[in-house]
Amino acid sequence: MNPSPAVTAPVQQGGVQDVAAAARRVVDAIVRAGDAIAAQSGDLATALHGVADRIDLAAPPLAERMTTMWLPVDSRLHNPVNGLENPLAPPLEITEGADGDVAGSVTLGLPYQGPPGHVHGGISALLLDHVLGLANIRAGNSGMTARLALTYHRPLPLFEELSVTGRQASVDGRKIHATGTISADGHVAVSAEGLFVRPRAEPGR
Numbered sequence: 001m002n003p004s005p006a007v008t009a010p011v012q013q014g015g016v017q018d019v020a021a022a023a024r025r026v027v028d029a030i031v032r033a034g035d036a037i038a039a040q041s042g043d044l045a046t047a048l049h050g051v052a053d054r055i056d057l058a059a060p061p062l063a064e065r066m067t068t069m070w071l072p073v074d075s076r077l078h079n080p081v082n083g084l085e086n087p088l089a090p091p092l093e094i095t096e097g098a099d100g101d102v103a104g105s106v107t108l109g110l111p112y113q114g115p116p117g118h119v120h121g122g123i124s125a126l127l128l129d130h131v132l133g134l135a136n137i138r139a140g141n142s143g144m145t146a147r148l149a150l151t152y153h154r155p156l157p158l159f160e161e162l163s164v165t166g167r168q169a170s171v172d173g174r175k176i177h178a179t180g181t182i183s184a185d186g187h188v189a190v191s192a193e194g195l196f197v198r199p200r201a202e203p204g205r
């Protein structure tokens with residue numbers, strides 16, 4: 001039987017997800033404004049440090065957080081790709097296909113820019129690594145990324161909805177192969193082939 005663990009977390013309003021969304025908005029606004037905020041930079045930096053100080057005061061010790069964030073295993077909330085509680089996550093919106101495949105949708109703005117008007121290649125790698133990893137989790141056989149080969153077929157545009165797909169291709173003992181794509185406007189812009197290896201011992205143990 002396919003265990004197909006859920007790889008998405010519920011959207012919550014009024015909680016940490018709202019704070020993360022506001023932080024993403026700040027990052028986007030800073031990159032968009034550029035030099036236009038130079039004259040207010042002192043005030044703005046002080047205000048933002050004030051917010052960070054307030055959050056830091058509430059935070060538990062790092063070691064405690066490092067433990068509790070994995071109990072129960074719920075990286076669905078804090079991972080840097082679709083984790084709604086992580087401001088670094090774009091966030092990618094994941095859909096779990098009935099066949100075990102994973103699809104994602106995201107529109108990226110200026111903070112993710114590489115070539116003018118287009119997505120930084122490392123961000124494509126981030127999205128694909130994650131979605132291939134999720135497809136493996138869904139398929140019930142997952143591992144650490146050992147090799148990720150990307151082919152950049154065409155530049156990936158900012159400000160347009162992107163579709164990310166991932167599927168497990170084959171399993172050979174501890175070695176797991178998965179493939180995926182990122183498309184814009186129905187055209188594949190980036191494709192990936194990944195080798196994932198189930199470690200002999202769980203990482204961190």
Ligand SMILES: CCCCC/C=C\C/C=C\C/C=C\C/C=C\CCCC(=O)SCCNC(=O)CCNC(=O)[C@H](O)C(C)(C)COP(=O)(O)OP(=O)(O)OC[C@H]1O[C@@H](n2cnc3c(N)ncnc32)[C@H](O)[C@@H]1OP(=O)(O)O
Nearest residue numbers: 005006007075076079130133134144145146147197199200
């Ligand atoms: C459990 C349910 C949880 C449910 C959770 C639900 C939702 C979760 C939601 C979100 C989850 C969030 C994240 C998950 C999604 C994505 C995760 C992203 C993945 C990563 O971001 S992960 C970080 C980057 N990743 C690393 O940090 C790996 C560093 N690395 C190592 O830790 C080791 O390197 C390792 C373990 C890879 C292998 O170590 P090892 O000792 O086990 O392997 P060993 O040497 O025994 O090799 C065995 C066979 O693999 C072949 N092989 C090995 N490596 C190869 C290579 N590079 N190229 C070609 N072949 C290779 C050998 O050639 C041999 O092949 P053969 O058997 O044929 O000889």
